[in-house]
Amino acid sequence: MRATILGVCLIMAAAASPGAAQERVNAAPTANTKAEQELLTLSREKWRLMAEKKADSLAVLFHDQAVFVHMGGHWGTAQELQIIRSGGIWYKHAEIQAASVQIIGPTAIVLNQIVLEAEVGGNAVTNPFEVTEVYVQQGGAWKLAALSFTRLLTPGGSQ
Numbered sequence: 001m002r003a004t005i006l007g008v009c010l011i012m013a014a015a016a017s018p019g020a021a022q023e024r025v026n027a028a029p030t031a032n033t034k035a036e037q038e039l040l041t042l043s044r045e046k047w048r049l050m051a052e053k054k055a056d057s058l059a060v061l062f063h064d065q066a067v068f069v070h071m072g073g074h075w076g077t078a079q080e081l082q083i084i085r086s087g088g089i090w091y092k093h094a095e096i097q098a099a100s101v102q103i104i105g106p107t108a109i110v111l112n113q114i115v116l117e118a119e120v121g122g123n124a125v126t127n128p129f130e131v132t133e134v135y136v137q138q139g140g141a142w143k144l145a146a147l148s149f150t151r152l153l154t155p156g157g158s159q
Contacts, residue, residue: 035108036101042142043099043110043133050091055081062144063136069148071127080147090119106137107145113152128152 032040042061049057059081068080070089083089098113110133117126134146 032101033103035103039101039103039108039110039135039142040099042135043112044096046133046144047091047094047096047112047114050084051093053084053087053090055085058084063138066144067146067148069146071149071151087119088121091116092119093117108135108142109133110135116149128154 046058046061049061059077062077062080064077066077066080068075068077075083084091093116094112095115095117096112097115098111100111102109112131112133113129114131115126115128117124119125128151130150130152132146132148132150133144135142136145137143
């Protein structure tokens with residue numbers, strides 16, 4: 001447990017480092033590079049597509065070998081798309097409280113601190129999460145290779 005908490009703290013500290021571009025809601029925007037801004041926009045678009053259950057559009061964004069880590073388990077692209085199509089998880093609204101992006105060669109890590117309103121198995125739930133998105137460049141486009149939810153201990157996270 002301590003190792004997990006320490007790991008989360010280290011990830012959050014790294015995201016807040018001067019090398020990571022950050023975007024905060026209700027704060028003056030930072031000067032992001034064109035690629036960083038493209039990734040932040042792509043991430044926001046992903047949340048919109050998930051809320052609208054646009055699985056076909058998401059299939060274009062998701063890498064074929066992507067992994068999705070949720071509180072209840074992990075699975076691949078085909079299962080995530082099926083869950084979205086069926087409404088098994090309906091990502092109704094993600095309120096993005098903070099976002100950052102770190103580009104390392106052909107890989108980008110986007111961190112989103114969100115409050116997620118969702119419907120899971122027919123039950124309405126709201127949870128604060130730190131969401132890690134890993135994108136890779138493929139054929140000149142960014143593809144989502146990993147999406148991982150870490151539930152935060154306090155509402156609104158640790159801003």
